Amino acid sequence: MSTVQEVAARKAGTVAFHRAVPRLARDPLGALVGFAEQAGGEVVRVNLGAFRPFLVSDPADVQHVLRDNAANYTRDGKGMLWRSVKRLFGEGILAEGQVWAASRNTLQPLFTARKVDALVDGLAASIDESVARLDEPARAGTPVDLGAELSTIVCGAIMRVLFADKVTVPEALRIVNAQNTIATAIVFRLVVPFVPNGVPMPGDRPFRDAVQQIDDILLPIVRAARERGDEGDDIISTLARAVDAQGRPIDERQARNDTVAMFATTTETTFGVLTWLWPILQAHPEVAERLYEEVDRVVGDGPITRAQLGEMTYMKAVLEELLRLYPVGWLIPRVTVADDVVGGTRIPAGADILVSPYITQRLAKVWERPSEFDPERFSAARSERHHRYAHYPFGGGPHVCLGQHLFYLEAQLIVATILRRFRFQVADPAIPEPQVAASLRPKAKVELTLQPRDAAS
Ligand code: HEM
Structure with a gap:
């Protein structure tokens, strides 16, 4: 930090306790956007x-925080969220420092564009089988719980495609339930x-x-893979062979931590976002019609291919807009290592920093008609x-999400597979409010009645 900056830097404005607490209690996300808006986007x-x-x-x-001076803004275990998250994920890909770096080195190669593109056929086949099972409730006119489906x-x-069927679908769904509780x-x-x-709290x-x-579900699977010395490039086998920065095999704890982290990041993110879409x-039938038109034009009768996904540019834009309003990873907290100046405002060492795509992506200063x-x-x-x-x-800088490319391909496949089979009707037309949790999710269940398109036309 230069002396000139130090002299010019100002103290951060503060939202007073008596104003902050009632607003946060009433509507936490709306309050946070409001605080940022009132500060004109300044810290x-x-x-x-x-x-x-x-x-x-x-x-x-x-x-500045996520990328340019990222080394000064860490996922310190003392800070907001990370302290709690550590109790679930421990030291590994969702932590910081050397252990994080080793985990990132191990896992990043699984998610290059080339590797992920190669997963499309397997994803498409599995998604097609699962969506086909919705034919029955559709023909019976029975509503389905969209989140569960x-x-x-x-x-x-x-x-x-990522766990080589080492975790069964019923086991996976039990883990998802547990993740929801957490x-x-x-x-x-x-x-x-x-x-x-150490101090007991509700929720503990x-x-x-x-x-x-x-x-109980994942540890035995991790252990067995390590004992067998599994080969293959699924997540469990890759972690079973993983090494640290010195080339020594990682311990069982880190393999478990990264397995749990990868399970969470590859599952609840995708279905959380897609629940909001319907x-x-x-509410926007013109958008739905353009999507139907695009899917019908691009996709033939056979399996959906990687090349076809590239042609669905309107769907990509719909997903980007969905993630603008409902970024499932809404909370990116950090703790400062040393004093710094951010946008002209002084921030001391050891401070809690809250960065949130939910807030920035809804600022009137940044986006016209932000809530539309x-x-x-x-x-x-x-x-x-x-x-x-x-x-x-998807964040940014050294911790940028590993799953961005995967998310878009998988989400496009799911939406296209559903649209080419069904018309749909949502039971409650109100857009569900977001629930404040470690990740953003709809507060209410979304129920959907599907209608097979062959019957509809
Ligand atoms: C809509 C879907 C998703 C969203 C919005 C999302 C969002 C994010 C965000 C905001 C971060 C940054 C966290 C931070 O900087 O502290 C992150 C990190 C991460 N994401 Fe995602 N994610 C999504 C899906 C996925 C998927 C499908 C994967 C599967 C590979 C994945 C794997 C990861 C991993 C491993 C990290 C940690 C990276 C690191 O710290 O080095 N995510 N994600």
């Missing part, structure tokens, strides 16, 4: 008593991260039980006007 401190995080929302400032579709596909049980600690883990017991359920399409769903924003001509960090649902 602002939110006074929650013993916990006073700095909210960083301007795209240039976000870039999407979990089954995603788990079926991911267990096959994501909401964590909230109590999320808002008071300064309370030591369901959290512990859910971690145990996950371990009520939104119902409009996929045209991402048409080739218009998307260029935005800063790289105006839309960052």
Whole structure:
């Protein structure tokens, strides 16, 4: 930091305790967007008593924190979220430092564009089988619980192509259930991260039980793969052979931590986002019709191919807009190592920083008509006007999501497979409110009645 900057830097504005707490209690996400909006996008401190995080929302400032000066902004185990998350994922890909670097080195090669493109045929076949099972309720006119159906579709596909069927779909669905419990049980600690883990809090017991359920399923699978010395490039075998920075095999704990982390990141993210799509399409029939038109034009009768996914540019724009309004990884907290200046505001060492794509992506300063769903924003001509960090649902910098390419291909496959078979009707046309949890998810269940297209036409 230069002396000139030091002199020019200002103290962060603060949202006072008596203003912050009631608004956060009423509508946490709306309140956070409001605080950033009122600060004109500048860094602002939110006074929650013993916990006073700095909210960083301007795209240039976000870039500074996540990428340009990333070494100063760590996932320190003391900070918001990471302290709780560590109790589930431990040291590994979702942590920091040398252990994280070793895990990233091991896992990143599995998700290159070439590797992921090669998964498309397997994903397409599995998704087609799962979606075909919806024919029965569709013909009977029975509504389906969309969240549950999407979990089954995603788990079926991911267990096959990334976990080599070493975790069965019923086991995967039990893990997903446990993850759901954890994501909401964590909230109590999320808002008071300064309370030591030793001090009991509501949510602790369901959290512990859910971690145990996950371990009961995954640990034996991890152990068996290590004992057998599994070959192959599925996640379990890759982690069974993984080494640290010195070339020594990683221990069982790290293999378990990374397996649990990869299970969570490859499953709940995708179906969480896709649940929102259907009520939104119902509210925007013109968008739904363009999607039907695109799918019918691009996809033939046979399996959907990688090349066809590349041609579905409108669907890609719809998914980008969906992730602008509902970024499942809405919370990217960090802790500062040393003093710094962000966008002209001084931030001390050891401070909690809250970066959130949910906030930036809904700022009126950054996006016109921010709460309106409009996929045209991402048409080739218009998307260029935005800063790289105006839309960052997958984060950025050294911790950028490994699954971005996978997400788009998988989501396109799921949506195209459903649309080519069915018309749909959502029971409650209201767009579900987001629930505040470790990841963003719809508060209410979404029920859908499907109608086979051969019967509809
Ligand atoms: C809509 C889907 C997804 C969204 C919105 C999303 C979002 C994110 C975000 C915001 C981060 C950054 C966290 C941070 O900087 O602290 C992240 C990291 C990560 N994501 Fe995703 N993710 C998605 C799907 C996936 C999938 C399908 C995978 C499967 C490979 C995946 C694997 C990971 C991993 C391993 C990390 C940690 C990377 C690291 O710290 O080095 N994600 N994701």
